[in-house]
Amino acid sequence: MDLTIEGVHVALSGRRAVDAVSAVLRPGRVTAILGPNGAGKSSLVKAMAALVPLAAGAVRLDGRDVAALAPRERARAIGYLPQDAAVHWNVPAHEVIALGRAPHRAPFAALGGEDHRAIAAAIHATETANLLDRPVGELSGGERARVLLARVLAGDPAWLLADEPLASLDPAHQIDVLDRLRARAMAGSGVVIVVHDIAQAARAADDVLLLAEGRLAGFGPVDEVLTETAVARLFGVEVTIARGADGRPLPVPTGRVRAR
Amino acid sequence: MSRTGKLIAMAALVTLLFGLSLAAGKVWVPVSAWFSADPRWWIVIELRLPRAVLGLAIGAVLGLSGAVLQGYLRNPLADPAVVGVSSSAALGAVAAIVFGIAGGAGQFGCAMLGAGGAMALLAALTWRSESAVAFILAGTVLASLSGAVTAFLISIAPDPYAVAEVIDWLMGALTDRGWADVLPALPLLAAGSAMLLVTGRALDALTLGEAAARSMGIRLGRLQALVVAGTGLTIGASVAVTGVVGFVGLVVPHLLRPVFGHRPSALLLPSALGGAALVLGADSLCRLAPGPSEIRLGVAMALIGAPFFLALLLRQRRAAWI
Numbered sequence: 001m002d003l004t005i006e007g008v009h010v011a012l013s014g015r016r017a018v019d020a021v022s023a024v025l026r027p028g029r030v031t032a033i034l035g036p037n038g039a040g041k042s043s044l045v046k047a048m049a050a051l052v053p054l055a056a057g058a059v060r061l062d063g064r065d066v067a068a069l070a071p072r073e074r075a076r077a078i079g080y081l082p083q084d085a086a087v088h089w090n091v092p093a094h095e096v097i098a099l100g101r102a103p104h105r106a107p108f109a110a111l112g113g114e115d116h117r118a119i120a121a122a123i124h125a126t127e128t129a130n131l132l133d134r135p136v137g138e139l140s141g142g143e144r145a146r147v148l149l150a151r152v153l154a155g156d157p158a159w160l161l162a163d164e165p166l167a168s169l170d171p172a173h174q175i176d177v178l179d180r181l182r183a184r185a186m187a188g189s190g191v192v193i194v195v196h197d198i199a200q201a202a203r204a205a206d207d208v209l210l211l212a213e214g215r216l217a218g219f220g221p222v223d224e225v226l227t228e229t230a231v232a233r234l235f236g237v238e239v240t241i242a243r244g245a246d247g248r249p250l251p252v253p254t255g256r257v258r259a260r
Numbered sequence: 261m262s263r264t265g266k267l268i269a270m271a272a273l274v275t276l277l278f279g280l281s282l283a284a285g286k287v288w289v290p291v292s293a294w295f296s297a298d299p300r301w302w303i304v305i306e307l308r309l310p311r312a313v314l315g316l317a318i319g320a321v322l323g324l325s326g327a328v329l330q331g332y333l334r335n336p337l338a339d340p341a342v343v344g345v346s347s348s349a350a351l352g353a354v355a356a357i358v359f360g361i362a363g364g365a366g367q368f369g370c371a372m373l374g375a376g377g378a379m380a381l382l383a384a385l386t387w388r389s390e391s392a393v394a395f396i397l398a399g400t401v402l403a404s405l406s407g408a409v410t411a412f413l414i415s416i417a418p419d420p421y422a423v424a425e426v427i428d429w430l431m432g433a434l435t436d437r438g439w440a441d442v443l444p445a446l447p448l449l450a451a452g453s454a455m456l457l458v459t460g461r462a463l464d465a466l467t468l469g470e471a472a473a474r475s476m477g478i479r480l481g482r483l484q485a486l487v488v489a490g491t492g493l494t495i496g497a498s499v500a501v502t503g504v505v506g507f508v509g510l511v512v513p514h515l516l517r518p519v520f521g522h523r524p525s526a527l528l529l530p531s532a533l534g535g536a537a538l539v540l541g542a543d544s545l546c547r548l549a550p551g552p553s554e555i556r557l558g559v560a561m562a563l564i565g566a567p568f569f570l571a572l573l574l575r576q577r578r579a580a581w582i
Contacts, residue, residue, distance in 0.1 A: 049475050075477030082471045088334035089467050089522035102465050103477040107458070135522075151468070155476070 001077070001158055002026055003048060003190055007057035010043045010214075017043040019214040020057070025207070027158065027190035030182055032205035034195055034226075036235050040214040041194045042083060045161050048192065049080040061159070075103035079157030083164045083194070085144055090137040093147045097122060097132075100154030122153035125180050141168035149177060159190040166193075166200055178204045198239065198251045202226055210234055222249060232257050263526070266519060270533040274316070277540035281312040285547045310442045311434050315540045317442075317449050318434070318502055321456075321494035323535020324528060326509025328456045331463035331524030332487050333392045336517075339510035340495045343395070343488070344402025348378030349499035351406040351413075354426050358417045368444055368500045375496020378402055382488050391470060395484065432503035432558030434543050445497040452493030453532070455486045460525030467524065507561045508535050511569050 003025040010018035018040040025031050033041045046052045048059050050067045059066045066074055079100075087096060100122065101115045111119070123129050126146045136144055145168050152160060160181070166174045181204065185191040195201045201208055201222070208225045210218035212234055218225045231239045231251055239251040261269070282304050283289050289300045289308075322340065329338040340346055352374025356367040385398035410430075417423045462483040465473040474480060498505070512534040513527050520530045539557070542564065546555045555563075 046471070051471050051474055071474070071479055072477035075475060078475070080472065080475035082469060082475075084469055084471075086469050087467060088469070089524065091467065091522045095521075095523050096468070099465055099468065099476070102461060105461075107461065148468070 001062040001190070002060075003159055003192075004060040004063075005044075005048065005057070006060065008044070008047050008059060009055040009057055010040070010047050010052055011055040012043065012052075016055075016214050018047060018211075021211070021214075021216045022057075023209055023216065023219045025190060025192060025209075028185055028188050029206040030185045030191045030193065030204055031207040031209060032193050032195050032201040032222075033209045033211060034198065034201045034234075035211035035217070037196065038213075039211040041196070041211055042163050043214075044209075044211065045080075045163050045192060045194050049078050049161050050074060051080065072103045075155065075157075077157060078159045078161060079152040079155045081148060081152045081160070081162040081165055083167070085141070085148055085168065087136045087144070087148075090135045092133050092135055093128060093139065094119075094132040096136055096147050097128070097150045097154050100151040103155055118156050119154045121156075122150040125153055125183070126150040127176070142170055142173050145169055146173065146177070149180070153180075153184070157189070159192070160184060161192045163194045164196070166195065166197075166204075174200070198226070198231055198235065198253065202249045202251055203244070226251060263520065267529060267533070270530060270537065274533050274536045274540065277537050277544065278312055278316060281315060281540050281544045282308045284544045306438070307436075310439045311437055311543070312540065314437050314442045314445075314501060315434050315543045316536045317446060318498045318505065319508060319536035319539030320532040321449050321453055321498055321535070322505065322508035322539070323512040323531035323533070324453055324456050325491045325494050326535070327513040327524065327527045327531035328459055328463065328487060329491065329509070330513050331527070332459070332466065332483070333396055334466060335396075336514060337510070338396070339506070340491060341403060341504075341506060341509075343378075343382065343399035343491055343495075344406060345375050345378045345382075345399075345492050345495045346499050346504055347403045347406040347410070349375040349496045350430060350504050351410045352377075353429060353500060353503070354410050354413050357426050357429065358413045358422050360422075365444075368441070371500030372448070372496055374406070375492050375499070378406070378496075379488050379492035382492075383485070386484060386488075392466075395487075428556075429503045431556035432505040432561075433546075433554070433556045434502055434539075435554055435556075437501060441501050445501045448493045448497035452490045452495075452497070455490035456494065457528055459483055459486050459490070460528055463524035503558065505539070505558045505561060507565045507569075508538055511565055512538060514569070515572070 005021055005023045008018055008021050009016060021044060033044060035041050043052060047054055061077055097119055098111060126149050128146050128150050131139060131143055131147060149165060165177060169177060181191050205222055207220060208222050217234055218230055226249060228239055228241060236257045237253045238255045238257055239253050242250045242252055244250045287300060287303060289304055293300050325340045330336055349371040353367050353371040356370035361370055381402055382398050386394045414423055414426055462478045465476045465478045513531045516527055516530045516534050520526050542560050543557055546557055546560050549555050
């Protein structure tokens with residue numbers, strides 16, 4: 001199921017946060033949305049999950065406008081992990097993860113076999129088995145981020161949209177989470193992550209979508225799009241692009257671009 | 261103990277307090293005198309049973325609506341007073357007393373009119389805004405507005421008896437409420453409670469914030485409509501019959517959170533039972549307290565409840581520090 005962004009505009013208090021962005025995102029790949037602070041990354045990903053009204057354009061899943069889907073159907077197809085990791089009540093982690101089954105459950109029905117299978121898979125994928133009985137208020141930032149990721153994985157959505165899923169993680173867990181997301185993409189799901197770290201985008205993604213002041217500044221495979229010139233233009237920093245052991249590009253910022 | 265076990269224990273407590281409420285008072289009616297030709301049995305049937313049923317129903321809706329509002333607003337300090345429905349219903353009843361719209365039916369009708377007006381205004385003020393912040397602001401505005409109009413009405417009341425009646429009524433009590441007062445309220449309380457009880461799943465999802473809840477397929481607009489209509493009906497009808505009984509909606513979910521967990525849906529049924537137990541118990545105490553006239557339930561609730569709640573908070577804070 002392709003996720004098609006067609007000329008999407010998002011207006012936030014009169015300002016164009018996202019301005020005429022079009023792209024066709026394919027499942028089975030990790031797509032990173034990359035751009036400096038305030039480039040409209042979060043707004044774009046919210047628009048893809050139909051969480052903000054579009055001033056123009058449409059987001060289509062398999063040709064169907066996501067804003068027109070029934071909320072539960074959309075929730076089963078598109079999982080969204082917000083940047084804000086707030087959990088308002090001090091519930092145990094397993095209850096948070098079980099919330100992810102909400103779009104699949106009939107009203108008042110208890111968790112069924114299918115629900116338990118999906119929850120177990122999500123727990124396994126995020127290695128949260130040892131956290132299940134702990135209240136979320138007592139978890140570290142990284143543990144909480146993994147629990148919240150497990151919540152969205154438990155819904156088993158065809159598309160997973162995660163806003164800064166790596167922000168509060170230490171390097172080991174960043175790599176773990178990225179591996180889970182890659183595995184998910186490999187298994188056929190669509191995975192979209194918002195990142196503001198150039199190296200993370202390069203390490204994690206198959207495709208990158210570059211945003212600058214709400215406009216599309218490039219979209220395509222990492223190798224083609226994430227070049228020295230593109231990064232310099234986008235972030236105003238000089239980068240040297242090294243190669244990782246697996247041949248992936250590893251951009252390393254070396255200094256600010258001098259004003260001309 | 262399992263959740264079911266805890267619920268059964270609470271239901272047993274409510275049953276016990278219901279029985280106590282029938283037996284206790286200035287005239288003690290032992291169980292041996294029940295269902296017999298003993299004239300004291302008529303005290304139970306005609307005076308105490310409606311009062312006990314009212315206490316049960318009012319307590320249940322106060323506890324339930326408190327739990328729903330705390331879940332909806334994601335704030336443990338929320339209670340039915342914050343949505344302004346109770347003060348608007350009180351305004352309606354006060355208007356009925358001041359303008360001499362006679363009888364219990366007039367008072368009930370006017371209070372429901374006040375509650376309905378508050379619901380309509382809440383719905384209009386929060387229309388198309390699915391955020392809880394708009395809801396709490398609208399409710400606060402409504403509460404202070406109707407409080408001001410109530411004070412104005414008291415100040416222009418033509419005779420001192422009306423003023424005394426208003427003040428007496430505003431304190432909230434179950435005293436001398438008969439079947440004629442109770443029966444019209446019950447369908448409204450039941451309908452409102454049904455609306456509140458179906459919000460559980462959505463309230464749980466809101467634990468993760470509004471954006472996450474919407475991404476999980478929760479219709480926040482529908483949830484808001486249920487919360488507005490449900491609290492409007494339950495709180496409106498309860499205020500219409502008993503006056504303002506505060507504190508129950510605030511304290512009951514708080515007391516039960518350590519027992520039943522923090523998940524909003526897990527607290528709805530227990531809070532209804534807990535509210536019923538609290539109001540039945542407090543009302544029996546009011547009747548048993550010595551003195552020429554009864555202590556008002558609303559007053560007793562605050563007198564007993566506030567220090568108790570304070571002690572609980574202090575203990576929790578100490579536990580959190582250590």
